[in-house]
Amino acid sequence: MKIIVLVKHVPDAQFDRHLTGEGNTADRSESILSELDEYALEAALQLIEARGGEAAGNKVIALSMGPAGAVNAVKKSLQIGATEGVHLSDEALAGSDAAATSLALAAAIRHLGTETPVDLVLTGMASTDGETSLVPAQLAERLDLPQVTFAASLELDGGRLTARRDGDTHADTVEADLPALVSVTDQANDPRYPNFKGIMAAKKKTITTLALADIGVDPGQVGRAGSWTAVETAEARPARTAGTIITDEGDAGIQLVEFLAAQKLL
Amino acid sequence: MAKVLVFIDNPGQVLKKASLELLTIARSLGETAVAVNGELHDDVLDTLAAYGVQALYRPSAADLDDYLVGPKASYLAAAVQTAGATVVLTENSAEAKEVAARLGIKLGAGVITDVVAVDPDGTAHKSVLAGSYMTTAKATTPVAVLTVKPNSITPEPAVTGTAPSAVTVPVPDTATAASARVTARSEKAASSRPDLSEARIVVAGGRGVDGNFGPLEELADALGAAIGASRAATDAGWIGHDAQIGQTGKTVSPQLYISAGISGAIQQKAGMQTAKVIVAVNKDAESPVFEIADFGIVGDLFQVLPQATEEIKKRRG
Numbered sequence: 281m282k283i284i285v286l287v288k289h290v291p292d293a294q295f296d297r298h299l300t301g302e303g304n305t306a307d308r309s310e311s312i313l314s315e316l317d318e319y320a321l322e323a324a325l326q327l328i329e330a331r332g333g334e335a336a337g338n339k340v341i342a343l344s345m346g347p348a349g350a351v352n353a354v355k356k357s358l359q360i361g362a363t364e365g366v367h368l369s370d371e372a373l374a375g376s377d378a379a380a381t382s383l384a385l386a387a388a389i390r391h392l393g394t395e396t397p398v399d400l401v402l403t404g405m406a407s408t409d410g411e412t413s414l415v416p417a418q419l420a421e422r423l424d425l426p427q428v429t430f431a432a433s434l435e436l437d438g439g440r441l442t443a444r445r446d447g448d449t450h451a452d453t454v455e456a457d458l459p460a461l462v463s464v465t466d467q468a469n470d471p472r473y474p475n476f477k478g479i480m481a482a483k484k485k486t487i488t489t490l491a492l493a494d495i496g497v498d499p500g501q502v503g504r505a506g507s508w509t510a511v512e513t514a515e516a517r518p519a520r521t522a523g524t525i526i527t528d529e530g531d532a533g534i535q536l537v538e539f540l541a542a543q544k545l546l
Numbered sequence: 547m548a549k550v551l552v553f554i555d556n557p558g559q560v561l562k563k564a565s566l567e568l569l570t571i572a573r574s575l576g577e578t579a580v581a582v583n584g585e586l587h588d589d590v591l592d593t594l595a596a597y598g599v600q601a602l603y604r605p606s607a608a609d610l611d612d613y614l615v616g617p618k619a620s621y622l623a624a625a626v627q628t629a630g631a632t633v634v635l636t637e638n639s640a641e642a643k644e645v646a647a648r649l650g651i652k653l654g655a656g657v658i659t660d661v662v663a664v665d666p667d668g669t670a671h672k673s674v675l676a677g678s679y680m681t682t683a684k685a686t687t688p689v690a691v692l693t694v695k696p697n698s699i700t701p702e703p704a705v706t707g708t709a710p711s712a713v714t715v716p717v718p719d720t721a722t723a724a725s726a727r728v729t730a731r732s733e734k735a736a737s738s739r740p741d742l743s744e745a746r747i748v749v750a751g752g753r754g755v756d757g758n759f760g761p762l763e764e765l766a767d768a769l770g771a772a773i774g775a776s777r778a779a780t781d782a783g784w785i786g787h788d789a790q791i792g793q794t795g796k797t798v799s800p801q802l803y804i805s806a807g808i809s810g811a812i813q814q815k816a817g818m819q820t821a822k823v824i825v826a827v828n829k830d831a832e833s834p835v836f837e838i839a840d841f842g843i844v845g846d847l848f849q850v851l852p853q854a855t856e857e858i859k860k861r862r863g
């Protein structure tokens with residue numbers, strides 16, 4: 281079984297995050313593997329482990345598109361357990377929106393399937409910086425694959441996938457045949473951490489770097505020029521500041537109601 | 547004048563407030579057409595007329611709900627072409643965003659999610675990076691697809707109503723070819739409380755409620771509020787995952803957010819820090835939630851909330 285997991289390198293939300301430069305893109309100086317992609321990687325690893333692991337010819341390829349630093353998301357994925365890594369990196373990709381990102385990733389996925397077919401593409405439910413959740417659906421559209429997104433659980437029986445998807449008004453069971461595109465939520469599993477053995481093993485694993493020319497994408501189709509949306513202005517919102525803080529001395533509930541009344545919220 | 551197509555998926559018996567908001571925004575941009583999927587009740591039709599809808603479309607297929615997303619996007623693409631629309635508005639639910647995503651690829655149209663306002667020239671306003679920036683963005687393509695968050699605008703019917711009659715849009719036969727099938731569906735019990743994403747007031751609980759949402763429910767009922775939760779509370783199984791607020795749950799922007807027994811981790815703040823007024827009740831004065839609270843109470847939620855509920859009831863007599 282051959283699984284591609286999409287892993288994005290994103291600004292760490294534990295620090296202040298900034299938009300910079302022309303196009304107002306996120307500053308990537310303090311970046312990490314998007315936490316939500318760890319669930320996708322875990323799902324991939326569990327699927328191949330249940331089928332005899334790498335020894336049985338299964339593999340998990342971690343694919344990240346992004347500037348030089350994005351290779352760190354690939355490295356972290358290899359430490360956690362991915363078989364090999366691919367870093368799609370090209371200056372022309374800077375400033376890509378979801379449409380341009382999905383175009384480039386779709387081309388990379390096709391490229392990685394030329395010798396042996398890809399059975400499954402797994403992604404996170406959203407990137408923790410862009411947070412659009414557009415890329416998985418757009419990849420399914422571009423690759424003409426069944427879309428099984430926001431899977432809160434995932435099972436594979438023969439070539440048939442079954443997932444549970446939780447909506448606001450209803451919960452669905454969704455089924456599709458492989459090959460398919462699946463995004464998983466943070467309800468799907470408990471991602472593992474890299475251990476010492478994994479960190480040592482990762483040093484011997486292959487990372488392939490791909491440029492746009494390798495995957496047959498014209499630079500004009502991606503990046504800021506190829507994007508279908510443009511961020512025109514960005515203004516930092518004044519940070520919320522603390523208001524009145526009181527310590528309960530037996531009447532805080534009443535004070536709370538007085539506050540609500542004063543704010544005309546009752 | 548621009549032609550705007552609003553997608554309303556399964557309108558149900560009565561149009562939701564979020565749909566009325568879309569219709570109001572659409573009218574401010576140009577001539578409104580609506581593409582519906584699912585049953586169309588008379589009440590809904592009356593409301594569409596009251597909101598000045600000029601054209602109404604329905605799919606030729608009745609089984610779009612049996613598949614995940616793809617076929618709905620095919621239908622909508624056909625409706626956009628029939629309507630000659632240059633702006634498409636949908637709600638901001640997970641599924642609607644995905645329909646928008648695929649529609650964008652089909653039409654070569656830029657998609658902007660989480661929109662809170664749209665200028666007459668199509669410029670969309672949205673906040674990014676967990677509410678830390680306000681941005682404006684624009685689609686650079688002939689058609690723009692915008693998914694709009696609830697509670698963005700006050701719904702207003704049109705000055706003069708219309709009488710739209712439904713036109714059937716053919717859904718291409720190939721629409722379902724590479725689609726995942728929905729093989730089972732369980733409806734969730736409707737709550738008597740307001741919908742969390744649309745609620746004016748939200749009372750949310752975290753690990754500090756220790757399995758007992760009772761005091762929060764009583765306060766919520768006194769205030770007409772919806773109930774929300776942190777992931778710690780939903781993961782513990784004290785309340786359904788639908789109630790989760792934050793990065794991987796819902797984003798809410800109510801007039802009032804009352805946070806009780808929640809520490810205020812960054813992933814929780816991502817879902818609530820655009821609330822107008824934030825009240826926090828927490829035993830620990832060092833909790834980060836106090837950094838963003840307009841009114842903070844260092845205290846035990848099991849003391850403070852019941853007292854507040856009593857006081858509200860007393861004032862109302």
Ligand SMILES: Cc1cc2nc3c(=O)[nH]c(=O)nc-3n(C[C@H](O)[C@H](O)[C@H](O)COP(=O)(O)OP(=O)(O)OC[C@H]3O[C@@H](n4cnc5c(N)ncnc54)[C@H](O)[C@@H]3O)c2cc1C
Pocket residue numbers: 315316466751752753754755775776777778779790791792793794795796806807808809810811812813814817827828829830833845846847848
């Ligand atoms: C990828 C990812 C996604 C996530 N997504 C979300 C998300 O969408 N939403 C979310 O909420 N979290 C999310 N989290 C989890 C988040 O990081 C925090 O772990 C979580 O929000 C903590 O929940 P809590 O505040 O209820 O619990 P805690 O952090 O344990 O805080 C409990 C608080 O209750 C207080 N308390 C205890 N007893 C009382 C009492 N009797 N009266 C008053 N106060 C009391 C304590 O002082 C404490 O501050 C996510 C994490 C990750 C890694």
Ligand SMILES: Nc1ncnc2c1ncn2[C@@H]1O[C@H](COP(=O)(O)O)[C@@H](O)[C@H]1O
Pocket residue numbers: 286287288289314316317320343344345346378381402403404405406407408410411412413414415416
């Ligand atoms: N640049 C990227 N490189 C690799 N994967 C990506 C990239 N952008 C998005 N993805 C994948 O698509 C998912 C959803 O991202 P988004 O649509 O940006 O919210 C992420 O969780 C990733 O799995």
